[in-house]
Each structure stands twice: as structure tokens, then as C-alpha cells.
Amino acid sequence: MKVSAGPIQAVNDFVVKFANVNGSGSASANLLFAKAILRMGIPVAPRNIFPSNIQGLPTWFEVRVNAAGWRGRRGGVDLMVAMNPQTWDQDLKEIEPGGYLLYDSTKPLPESKFRDDISVIGVPLTEICNREYSDTRQRQLFKNIIYVGALSALLEIDPEEIAHLIGDQYKGKEALLKPNVHAMTIGRNYAINNLDCPLGIKVRRANAVGDRIFIEGNSAAALGAVYGGATVAAWYPITPSSSMAEAFARHCRKFRTEPASGRARYAIVQAEDELASIGIVIGAGWNGARAFTCTSGPGISLMQEFIGLAYFAEIPAVLFDVQRGSPSTGMPTRTQQADVLSCAYASHGDTKHVLLFPEDPKEAFEFAALSFDLADRLQTPIFVMLDLDVGMQDWLCEPLTWDDARTHDRGKVMSYEALEAGEEFGRYLDVDGDGIPYRTYPGTHPKRGSYFTRGTTKDRYARYTEDGATYVDNMERLLRKFETAKGLVPEPVRRDAAHATRFGVIYYGSTAPAIDEALAALAAQGIHLDALRVRAFPFQDSIADFIAAHEQVFVVEQNRDAQLKSLLVNELLVDPARLMPVLHYDGTPITARFISGEIAGKLAMFNVTPLRKVAP
């Protein structure tokens, strides 16, 4: 089949996908490619799609170049850089008709291995490397840089930007700097001398990035924990959360080293398992330090008993759950939002927990800092629900900000002075109706304010009891406290369509960028929806109002069982028929194309006539 429309033509709006072998050093070369385009003022959205493996399995890196700034995955590939023979057939299939293929042409491939509706660009990468380098490791590493060089010519990426980035990366390591720039130049020159440059797709310097920053959600969340005043962190390695603990250690070394002594204003323990991690966090929280753990679904499962203790004994704790493909080991390196229910109701018995859903690294920073105030104020575990797609990918987002007038809210802590003045202290006494009692830190006062913390039933003065009425009194207070939480957690973000509509959409977390783009695309087709981004549980009344105000509300999620929808039905007592799930859970980040297709398809069943046809 020949392409009728010819090769794709696009400036600053295309998708490049790299297919590599894991462990070949490709990820850093591919990130270099993405950053060079970013430095030219053009927004990019990169996604590292990696296997649970150290070496040998296929890995992909997708870069969406998009001047309009859409940060979600688009779907489809315009240029495939196919460097992995194992996935060749699959990779070729993904290329859009009229798209491009860049491959290593050292070994000739039979005609049948290609498609005739795409443009094929061969660069003899292995041959060039074998000629240039004798060391096998260098051959492998520089091969990646050489294709980046070739791409710079094919896509008109400014080679100076690449050279600058290499310079930044190898500052002070001259021995590595020069050969990298050299490898890039070899690739570039090969393309200039042997290929038709540029392709139909290319970049052009723009001014569309502004002061936005490029950061991974886990690093941003870890920095939020620093600003939020966390001093104790306990963790057990698990993808995709490990990089958060590592980033916290890095940020702490930089920001939390006591200048005079060089000593640490923080303590990080790599525990023996997740039970110990959460135990350490609870012990530290009980003793008045701000503490967190970061984990993923399997870790949350192990922490269940302790989470119930923290809820019932009312101990501040922060848990970052970087969600991955589940259940069990599932797809450990793929993204999902499938821990919503297991976190909302974590542990045995009647429990409910505060969840926060950041949409990107910027919000991950903000919610991380906020979570410690919430934990202290509410004296309960707070879950910051990151998705792997937010946690482990670099996102272009607004710069992080901090108001120097802001301090930490340590919640209701009775001081030595208050105790000394004879103020009444009852650890579980609700003095002002918000359901939140006062606590004391151990060691505060020689004679007053000590109490015994336990997981068994107790009265308002923390005395052991098995009396049913006292138990109920306490459980009811915990519900009042959860009501109070509604007024403290981030409000949902509502965005109404340009035209009045009977339809709405609810979404959260990493789905946000794909929704933004899908809604724009649907609006262009004359389909209008009001949108509500849920940012926290417990749900505020405004969420119930939004649902009540629309005949049909789509709930877009990245899990199989429509978990947020279940939580909405359960907690807001809304008619389930009003909520229609749109679910994407194959482990890849949800795309705008998927959402708009699903919603348009479902609305067709309602016989919705688009309000206004807009010429494409």
C-alpha cells in the first residue's frame, strides 16, 4: 500500500519512539534528545517505558514534541528509531501511515521486513562504531549518541544545544565530554552527507516553554517532603517508589546538613521490609517527628495492620504510594491507579483514610509538603497517591514555589506550659467539636500529660476499656474528624465547557493531561463536557453537587474496576447509573485519543448530536 498523502509533514508536533534493549545506555541518550528540543523552546513529554529487568529485555522511550504543550501521551508514532531486533515487527506496526523509520542499516534486511507506506532511513550505526571504537562498551554507548547526532540533522535540532547538555552532564569530566560530542558530530555528519535532511517532521525554535521546569514526580515529592519538614524516612526498595527515597536522601544532603557540624537534620532508614518501614514512621510520628515512607501496592498490602493502628491510635504518618500495575507483582514498571480502594479503606475494621491525588510533579511537591501538615493536624495516616507515570517520568511543569511566610502546622499539641498551667488533658477528648483531640509528645512534663497509646479500645482519657458505648463514642468521633478533613484537603478543580452541557467528566492524577487534550478535541467536534478533577478523599460536597448537576458523568480512571467510581458511589450516595466508567489499564499511560474515542462512542449511544460542527 502506497501512502496517498505522502510522508507526514509537521513542525513541532510529532511523536518519536525509540525501541532499545534495556541496559544499553539508551535512556540517557534519549533523554538528551528530549532535553535538546526543550532547550529550543519547544515543549516535550517524554515517557520511559521500561521492563522489570536490568539487562536484555526490550525498553522504549517515547518523546512527544508538541508546541501546544499537551503533556499526555498522544498515541501513535511518527518516527520510530528501531534499535531492537527483538521487537522489530511490533515496532514497525506502530508507525503511522506516512511515518518514518530510522534503523541500523549495517546488515541488509529483506524487503519483507519493511512497510511501503513509510519512509525508511538507514544509518549503518554498527559499522560506524566498529570503525571508530575498538572497545565494545564504547561501541554500545556511543551508538546511542551517534543516532542522536543523526536525528539532530534529520529533525533540525540545534547541535549546539546537544553539546551544551553534554557539557552540563560531564562538567569536570573532560575525558567523557569530548568523546560524547565527537560521537554526536559523527552521526550528524553522516546524516548531512548521506541522507535527505530534514524530514517532513522537524522542530523549529520557539518560545513555548517559558520558565517551566522539567522534573520527575518522585524527585518533586521528595523535595516537598523536605519543605514539609519530614525528618524521618523509612523505606524498602520497590519500583516505582525507590527513586523517591533516593531523591529525598539527595535533597537532604543538600538542604538539611547542619552547616557548622556537617551533621544530618534527618534520618533515613532502609528498613528490612515494609512492616518495619511503617512501624518506624509510626514510632517517629508518635514521638513528634514528621515521618514518611514511600512504597507501592505490594508494600501497602504489607502495612495494613499498622495502618489500622495509626488510624485508631491517631498517629500522624505520611505514605507515598507510587502506584504500579497490580495485583501481585503485576506489571511492576507500568503505570496504574489501582490502589485507590485498598488505600482509602486500608486495614481491618472500619477505617477511612485521607488520600491526595497529585496530577503532576508540581502538585506532587505541593501535596507532599501539605501532607505533613494534614497528618499532624488530623493525627492520622495521609496517603499521597502518585501514579508511576507521574513519579518516574520527567514532566514539563510550572516552577515549584514556596511562600517564605509559610510555616508548619503542627496541629494540636499540648505544651509543657499548658500542662503546667493545669489545662485539662484527655488524649482522646474532643474539646472543640472537630473530632481532633490534643496530644502530647513523650517527655514533655514530669507529672502531667503522659498517656498510654494502644490499639485496644480506650476512653477519652486513654484508659483501657472494653465498654461498648465508649468504643462507639470513639468511633463516632473518628467520623467527625474525617468530616473535618473535608475542609482541609485540596478542593477539586472544576472547569466548565464553553457551552452548557448535560455531561460531565471526573478524573484524577496522571490522567489530567490526557483529559485536557481530549476535552479540547471533543469540543472541536462539538461535544462539550464540564470537567472536575478530584484532588483528595474524603470527597467534598462540591463533588456531589457536580454529579447532581449532570445527567451523565464519565469517570476516567486507570484501573479495571472503576475504583474511584465505587468510592464516589459509596461515600456520596450518588445513583451509580449517573456515573459511566471510562477505563484504561493496560499499563501504558492513558491517551487523549483513547478518552475522546471512548466518550464520543458512549455519547453516540445517547444520540448526542454535536452542538456545532467545526471544520477540521
Added chain:
Amino acid sequence: MTYLAKPKLHHPDLAKNKLGYTHRDYEGTVSTLCAGCGHDSISAAIIQAFFELDVAPHRVAKLSGIGCSSKTPTYFLGNSHGFNSVHGRMPSVLTGANLANRELIYLGVSGDGDSASIGLGQFAHSMRRGVNMVYIVENNGVYGLTKGQFSATADKGSKSKRGAINNDEPIDMVMMALQLGASFVARSFSGDKTQLTPLIKAAVQHQGAAFLDVISPCVAFNNHAGSTKSYDFVREHNESVNRLDFMPQHDEITADYAPGSLREVRQHDGSILRLRKLHEDYDPSDRITAMDFLQRRHADGEIVTGLLYVDPDAGDLHVALNTVETPLNRLGASELIPGAAALEKFNATLR
């Protein structure tokens, strides 16, 4: 209603310690354990030790897991904060508490089920980390609270009250503590207060992970013939390696012991442990000798008690993590928040 607090009516002529506290100030609520339970004797020794050490009760944090033994922290040090956590997980909660405030004294109380069965992992890792604490296992070889099932420290061949025979090898927590790097390791018997009280005092004063295995007969479920943790069995098989006299650093040092039978160990904080030796060949400063001695005596059916090992210069987790002197829970916002300008600089590195 036995769990109501005892009225703390202080008799004017009750003896006071250096801080002006009486013995009563170190007591807790009335025990709800079975009469004669070994655990209650350990509580009494803890009360005595802290009274004699002149420690202000509120400077102690007492933490435990779940079990009869883990209930005991309510029965002593009523002016201390206590935390009865979850089964087998006291060590992690204590570790976190200790990280938050290095200035308090941390007393962990656990049972053999709590520490050797469900909580073996946490016990082991807290020893490895050298958490500065006193870790007491009230060891009765059974799960008292769930009515007498064998725990992992029950000796092979020992008989339960219902007649069942234990076929599994026992875990010797003292051997494990030695092997895992605890820097103070002792064993005692709840029925031997003269040995136990000074051991607790020395453990409190020790800087580092102090482990105390206290054999503590369960009168309800293992004080019968066939049990190797009954009062009679332990009395018959107890082999004491030394007797300890403990001198806090401010005590005048008197020399009323015959040299030759006495060994002094000066701890990190200047306090002095005086070991009156029963076994001339026993050297508590050598971990390997201690392990060897313990194994040989065990083979002979003896339960060795006393201070088995001490490293007076041990460090702890805070030393390893190089944390600041100020307790982490007292650091203020100005020490914790890097501020807006630092964030702007950080942003600049991400463009």
C-alpha cells in the same frame, strides 16, 4: 476494677531518690496478670532499677508489642509515655521513636512469641542497627495471652500443659543477639531480683542496643513438670556467670570486693559495671568467647545467666546516621525549610 490507678498518696516517710521521687512515682496501674506470673516480678525489678538510677519517669518511653508481657508497661512507670503497638513490631516503632528524639530512654518490652516467633525479623534488625535501647524479652516459652501454645523459644521435647510435645528446635535469642551485634547482652530469671535489677540498671546506662532475655515462668501454662521454663526447672539448671554491681558515674567508687574475683567495666558515659565473677574463666568483653561458652553450657543442659557480653564503647544508630545533637522532633521550621530562594535556584537547574 483492678485496672484503675492506685491513688498516689505519698507517705511522708517514703524513701526518696536524688530527684525527690519515691518508689511510688515509678509504679503504674495494678497488674491484671495472673498471680505469680513471672512478668510481674520483672515489672518490679524495672521499677526498682529506675528508682535507683534517679531517672525522671517522664524521660522514659516504654514500648511493647502484644502479649501478656507486652501489657506490662502499664504496670510500671505511670508517668512515662507508653505505646502498646502491634504483635511482633515493637522494635520498628521503638526505632522510629528513638530517631525522633535521641534524648529519651527507650525501654522495649516484649515476649518470646512477640520477639522470637512473629517478630523475629524486627528483633534481629533492631539489634543489627544498634538502636540505643533496653530490649527486654519476658521469656516463658509459650504464648500466654492466647492460652499456652508453644512459642519459638520452647525447648525441643518440652511438654505443654495439655500434654503436647514440642518438636521444633528452640531459638536462643541471646545467641542471636550476640551474633547480630547487640552491644550489651544478658540473661536473667524473673525469680532472681538481685541479679535482674542491676542488669536492668546497667542496660539502661548502656549506649547502644542492650538485650535482656529474662526467663519468666507462666504460672498458667508452663509451670508444670515437663516445661523447661518453670520456676523449678530454671532454679535447678541456672548457671550464673557473674554477679553485677552497677555504679552510676556519680556514685563514689568504693572498693569492698576482693580483687581477683572482681572485674570493672567502664561504660561510655562513665558509669562502672562491677562484675563479681562466679566463673573465673568467663570474659564478658569478648563476643566469641561468650558465644562459645554459651553453646558449651547449653550442651550440658545449663541455662547461663548474668552479663554475657558488653562492649562499653559501642555506638548506636544515631552515630551511624550522623544525626544532629538536637532531637529531630525539636528542629523548627527555620532549620527544616530551605526557603523560596533555594527553591528558585533548584528550579533553575531543571530548565
